[in-house]
Amino acid sequence: MKTPRELLLKRHEAALPKLDALRTRAGDFLSPSRASQLSTLTSQPASRWERLFGPNPLAWAGLAAVWVVLLAVNRSGTEPATSSASRASQPSEAAVAEIVRENRRQMAELLNLDEPQAAPPPRSELHPKRSQRREEFAVV
Numbered sequence: 001m002k003t004p005r006e007l008l009l010k011r012h013e014a015a016l017p018k019l020d021a022l023r024t025r026a027g028d029f030l031s032p033s034r035a036s037q038l039s040t041l042t043s044q045p046a047s048r049w050e051r052l053f054g055p056n057p058l059a060w061a062g063l064a065a066v067w068v069v070l071l072a073v074n075r076s077g078t079e080p081a082t083s084s085a086s087r088a089s090q091p092s093e094a095a096v097a098e099i100v101r102e103n104r105r106q107m108a109e110l111l112n113l114d115e116p117q118a119a120p121p122p123r124s125e126l127h128p129k130r131s132q133r134r135e136e137f138a139v140v
Contacts (some may be wrong), residue, residue: 091099
């Protein structure tokens with residue numbers, strides 16, 4: 001009885017002449033002159049666009065999709081501040097100034113700033129620098 005290996009080898013022996021013919025045609029296709037033509041075609045530098053997006057276009061597409069989603073979420077979360085309804089509800093400049101004055105008055109009242117504070121002593125009354133001080137020694 002023949003082994004499975006022998007059966008397969010016998011079947012493939014009939015295909016060997018066809019495979020050899022294919023190999024020679026492939027070898028003719030890639031003759032040295034033809035191979036040099038192919039290498040010059042493939043060795044041309046790629047454009048900047050291809051070098052930038054060439055490595056993994058799927059990753060770039062995913063990154064672009066994430067940015068689009070983030071921009072959409074950001075836009076949907078903010079309301080336009082220049083609508084006519086919001087302009088009508090804003091107080092005038094005089095009213096804002098009056099509110100600021102009232103807030104300052106209340107803050108001064110809370111911090112007891114109504115009392116006049118003692119002015120800082122003039123510079124001449126402050127202690128001189130250490131190098132300018134007169135050293136006083138107590139002699140015992």
